[in-house]
Amino acid sequence: MSVLTRDEAQTRAQLLDVHRYTVALDLTTGDETFESVTVIRFAARTGADTFVELKPAELRSVLLDGQTLAPETLDDNRLPLKNLAAGEHELRIAASMRYSRTGEGMHRFTDPADGETYVYTQMFMDDVQRVFAAFDQPDLKAVFELSVKAPEGWTVLANGITEHLGEGRWRAAPTPLISTYLVAVAAGPWHSVRTEHRDLPFGIHCRRSLAPHLDADADELLDVTRACFDRYHEKFEEPYPFDSYDQAFVPEFNAGAMENPGLVTFRDDFVYRSAVTDTERQTRAMVIAHEMAHMWFGDLVTLRWWDDIWLNESFAEYMGYQTTAEATRFTDTWTEFGVVRKAWGYDADQRPSTHPVAPEDVQDTASALLNFDGISYAKGASALRQLVTWLGEKDFLAGINTHFARHRFGNATLADFIDSLASSTERDVHAWADAWLRTTGVDTLTPTLTTETGTCALTVEHTGSRPHRIAVGLYDQDLSDDEGRLTLRERLDVDIPQSAPQPIGKPPALLLLNDGDLTYTKVRFDAASAQAVGTSLSRLPDPLTRAVVWNALRDAVRDGELAPAAYLETARGHLPRETDLALVQGVLAFASTQVADRYLAPEERPAALATLSSLCRDLIRRTEDGDHPGLRLIAVRHFIAVAAHPDTIAAWLADGTVPGGPELDPDLRWRVLARLAVLGATDEGAIAAELKRDPSANGREGAARCRAALPDEEAKRAAWSAMFDSDDLSNYLFTATAQGFWQPEQADLVRPYVPRFYDDALAVAARRGPAIADAAGRWAFPAYAVDTESLALGEACLREADPTPSLRRKLADQLDDLGRALRVRQG
Numbered sequence: 001m002s003v004l005t006r007d008e009a010q011t012r013a014q015l016l017d018v019h020r021y022t023v024a025l026d027l028t029t030g031d032e033t034f035e036s037v038t039v040i041r042f043a044a045r046t047g048a049d050t051f052v053e054l055k056p057a058e059l060r061s062v063l064l065d066g067q068t069l070a071p072e073t074l075d076d077n078r079l080p081l082k083n084l085a086a087g088e089h090e091l092r093i094a095a096s097m098r099y100s101r102t103g104e105g106m107h108r109f110t111d112p113a114d115g116e117t118y119v120y121t122q123m124f125m126d127d128v129q130r131v132f133a134a135f136d137q138p139d140l141k142a143v144f145e146l147s148v149k150a151p152e153g154w155t156v157l158a159n160g161i162t163e164h165l166g167e168g169r170w171r172a173a174p175t176p177l178i179s180t181y182l183v184a185v186a187a188g189p190w191h192s193v194r195t196e197h198r199d200l201p202f203g204i205h206c207r208r209s210l211a212p213h214l215d216a217d218a219d220e221l222l223d224v225t226r227a228c229f230d231r232y233h234e235k236f237e238e239p240y241p242f243d244s245y246d247q248a249f250v251p252e253f254n255a256g257a258m259e260n261p262g263l264v265t266f267r268d269d270f271v272y273r274s275a276v277t278d279t280e281r282q283t284r285a286m287v288i289a290h291e292m293a294h295m296w297f298g299d300l301v302t303l304r305w306w307d308d309i310w311l312n313e314s315f316a317e318y319m320g321y322q323t324t325a326e327a328t329r330f331t332d333t334w335t336e337f338g339v340v341r342k343a344w345g346y347d348a349d350q351r352p353s354t355h356p357v358a359p360e361d362v363q364d365t366a367s368a369l370l371n372f373d374g375i376s377y378a379k380g381a382s383a384l385r386q387l388v389t390w391l392g393e394k395d396f397l398a399g400i401n402t403h404f405a406r407h408r409f410g411n412a413t414l415a416d417f418i419d420s421l422a423s424s425t426e427r428d429v430h431a432w433a434d435a436w437l438r439t440t441g442v443d444t445l446t447p448t449l450t451t452e453t454g455t456c457a458l459t460v461e462h463t464g465s466r467p468h469r470i471a472v473g474l475y476d477q478d479l480s481d482d483e484g485r486l487t488l489r490e491r492l493d494v495d496i497p498q499s500a501p502q503p504i505g506k507p508p509a510l511l512l513l514n515d516g517d518l519t520y521t522k523v524r525f526d527a528a529s530a531q532a533v534g535t536s537l538s539r540l541p542d543p544l545t546r547a548v549v550w551n552a553l554r555d556a557v558r559d560g561e562l563a564p565a566a567y568l569e570t571a572r573g574h575l576p577r578e579t580d581l582a583l584v585q586g587v588l589a590f591a592s593t594q595v596a597d598r599y600l601a602p603e604e605r606p607a608a609l610a611t612l613s614s615l616c617r618d619l620i621r622r623t624e625d626g627d628h629p630g631l632r633l634i635a636v637r638h639f640i641a642v643a644a645h646p647d648t649i650a651a652w653l654a655d656g657t658v659p660g661g662p663e664l665d666p667d668l669r670w671r672v673l674a675r676l677a678v679l680g681a682t683d684e685g686a687i688a689a690e691l692k693r694d695p696s697a698n699g700r701e702g703a704a705r706c707r708a709a710l711p712d713e714e715a716k717r718a719a720w721s722a723m724f725d726s727d728d729l730s731n732y733l734f735t736a737t738a739q740g741f742w743q744p745e746q747a748d749l750v751r752p753y754v755p756r757f758y759d760d761a762l763a764v765a766a767r768r769g770p771a772i773a774d775a776a777g778r779w780a781f782p783a784y785a786v787d788t789e790s791l792a793l794g795e796a797c798l799r800e801a802d803p804t805p806s807l808r809r810k811l812a813d814q815l816d817d818l819g820r821a822l823r824v825r826q827g
Helices: 006-015 208-235 278-294 306-327 333-349 365-369 375-391 393-407 414-422 429-437 527-539 543-558 564-577 581-599 602-622 629-642 647-655 666-678 684-693 697-709 713-724 731-741 744-750 753-768 770-779 788-800 805-826
Strands: 016-026 033-044 048-053 058-064 067-069 078-084 087-098 105-110 117-122 143-149 155-158 162-166 169-172 185-188 191-197 200-206 245-250 263-267 301-303 410-412 444-452 455-463 468-477 486-496 502-505 510-513
Touching: 006 016, 006 048, 033 048, 058 078, 078 087, 087 105, 117 245, 143 155, 143 185, 155 162, 155 169, 155 200, 191 208, 200 208, 208 245, 208 278, 208 306, 245 278, 263 278, 278 306, 278 333, 278 581, 301 306, 301 393, 306 333, 306 365, 306 375, 306 414, 333 375, 333 543, 333 581, 365 805, 375 393, 375 429, 375 468, 393 410, 393 414, 414 429, 444 468, 444 510, 455 486, 468 502, 468 527, 486 502, 486 527, 510 527, 510 543, 527 543, 527 564, 543 564, 543 581, 543 805, 564 581, 564 602, 581 602, 581 629, 581 805, 602 629, 602 744, 629 647, 629 666, 647 666, 666 684, 666 697, 684 697, 697 713, 697 731, 713 731, 713 744, 713 753, 731 770, 753 770, 753 788, 753 805, 770 805, 788 805
Parallel strands: 016 143, 200 245, 245 263, 301 410
Antiparallel strands: 016 033, 033 087, 048 078, 058 067, 058 087, 105 117, 117 185, 143 169, 155 185, 162 169, 191 200, 444 455, 455 502, 468 486, 468 510
C-alpha cells in the first residue's frame, strides 16, 4: 500500500479546499463486504493533478463533475484525479468495502454469547480509506454527512445525533469541520443508557450480552463523565464543540479508546464482567477523562501533520490524570502514573528506537504510526507536568485557551502551541521546548551530601541536558515508632542545574530527589538513603513518594546497579505492609514478569517464584477480614500467576472459591485454568467444559490462551498454525493465542519455534497489516528465550530481512529488551 508522505500532504493541502463529504453506507449486503458511496465537494485553487484514497474490495464507479472516470486507474489505494481545473468540483465514488477482523477500518464482530453482530469504525491514521473514499490527511478538514442502512433492530451511532428514518435507514446530523480520521460509525443491537447533561444528550453503549454489567456501573460511568465534562468547562473557555457525547464500548478494539468527536469508542474490557480493583476503575475513569480532553485538543484543534501527534496524546494524557484527580473520587491518579505508566516512557526512551517527544523527521504515515508509544504518551505527559510546575497552572491554562481561540476547528503545529503558551508568560517557553521536546533519553539525578560543622549541603549531579524544577524530600526517623516510620521534615524546591549547593540542615535518614514526581528523570540514592529505603520504604507516609522510590529501584535493576534478587527481597519485605493498590500491582508485575521470568537465570527462577508466592500468601492472610478486597484480589491473581505447583489453585477451581473469598468469577477461573495448563495439570476436556460454562468472547479468548499454553507438542503446533498459517484469527484471538504459547516453564518444548518466529512473523505482518504485525511483535515474540542465540537470530532478521515498519519497530524494541535482560543476568 502507498503511504502518504508529508510533502505530498503539503502539496495537496495547498491545492485543495475540501468542503463536505456525503457518505452513504449499506451494512445489509452480507458478512464480508458493505457498500460505500461517497460524494466529496471540494475546490481546487489552481489547475493541477491530485489523488483521492480508498482501499475497496471492488471499485464500482467514479464520477468527477458528472464525467465517468475509469475504475481501473485505481493504483493500490490511490485514485488519480488528472487535469483538475481551478474551481469547484464534485467527486462521487461507489465501492464495495471489506469488513475487518483486525480492528482496522470497519470491524465486524459476532458475539458468541448470543449470536448478535456489531460493526464499528476505527479510522485512525489512514484507515478511513477502508470505509469510504477520502482526501485522507488531518489538515483537510470538512463537514461530514453520514447515512447508514442497517439491519432491522440495529441502532446506528455516529459523530452527530442520529435519526432513525424507518426500514433500517439512519441519518446522522452533519458534523462541524473535522479531520477524516475522526469520523466514526458504530452499528448493532446496542444496549444503551441515555441521559442529558448541560442540555446535551449523553449515552453509554455496549453489546447486549454485557448489558447487566454496564447497568451495574452506569452511575459511576456517567458520574465520572459529568464530573470531567464540568471540570473541563471550568478550565477551558471554549465550550464543548459537538452536539452530543456518546461513549461506545466495542469488541476487539485495538487501543484503549479513540477520541472520535461525539462518539468515543472504548475497548469493552472496560465493561467489567468480573471483580476489579479500585485502581482498575480509576484507570477507566482516567481514560474517560483522557478521551474527553481530546474533544478540545485533537478534535476542535487538530494537528496539521502527524509529527505533532504527541501534542494530542501528551496533552490528553496529562489532562486525563490531572482532571480525574481533581474532579472524581480517584484522587491518587499520579501514583498509578508514576509506578506503571511512567515506566512505559522510561523504557521506550532508553531503546535505540527512541525519538524526541516532538519529532521533526516524520516523513510519512508509516513512520508516524510508530510514534504511538510511551514517549508520546507517558514522557510527553511528564514533560507537560514539569512545564506546569515551572510555568504555573494559571499561565499554562491561559496559553491553552489562547491556542483554542486561535485555531478552533482548524489545524495547528508545535510552533503554534508554543507561541500560544508564550503569549501568557514572560518565561522563555521556546527554550524550554527545545530542551524538553526536541531531545531524547532520560536524565539521571544523583545526590551528594557534604557536611561541615554538623550542617549538610546538597549537590545534585546531573547527567543529561534538560532543566528541572524538583522537590527534594528530607525524611527523618520517627524515634517514637519501633517499626521504622519516616516522617517528612521538609520538602525543598530545587532548580537543576543548581547555581550553588543547597543547605539542608542536619543529615536526613532519607533524601529523595523528585519527591512528588513532578519531573521526568531517573534518581539515585546516597548511601544512607539507600539503607533507609531497605529498612523503611513501606513506612514512608505518601504513596506517591513510595512510587518514586520503587521506580528508582526498578531503574537500578534495569541498569545493572541493583541485583534482581535484592529487588525481590525489598518487595518481600515491604509489599506485605503496602496499602496502595497501584503500587502493589505495579511492583508485583515487574517482580514476576521481568525479574523472575527474564532477569534471573532459569535455575534461580524457582526460588523467585517461591518468594513471590510467599509474599502473596502474606497479603491474602492480611486481607482475611474483608476490609481490603482490592488488595486481596491483586494477591490472589498474582498467587495464581506464580504458582509452581497446581494443588492449591486446582482446589480453588474445584471449590469455585478462594478460602475466605473471593469466589472465582469468570476472570479468575480462566486465570487458574491457564496456569494449570502451563503446569500440565489440565487438558482439552477441562478447557472445553470451561468454555461451555462461559461461551462469551472473553471465554473464547481464555480457551485460546489455555490451549496454546498446554505443554504438548500437538497443542503447540495447532496454536502456531492458527497464528501464522491462517488468517482466521481476529486480532484478539491472535493475541490470546500468542500470550499462551511462550512459557518459561516450557523452554525446551518451544525452543524449535524460536528460529521459526522470524520468518513466520515477517510473512503474517506483510499479509495481514499493522495491527497483526504489532500483535505478532508484542505477544508472539519469544521473550523468555533470553540467550545470545536468540538475540543473534533477531539481529540477523533486522539486518538481512525487510520487516514491515510496524514489525521492524516491535522487533527492534524486543531485541533491545532482550539484550538488556542478558546484561542484567551477567551482572
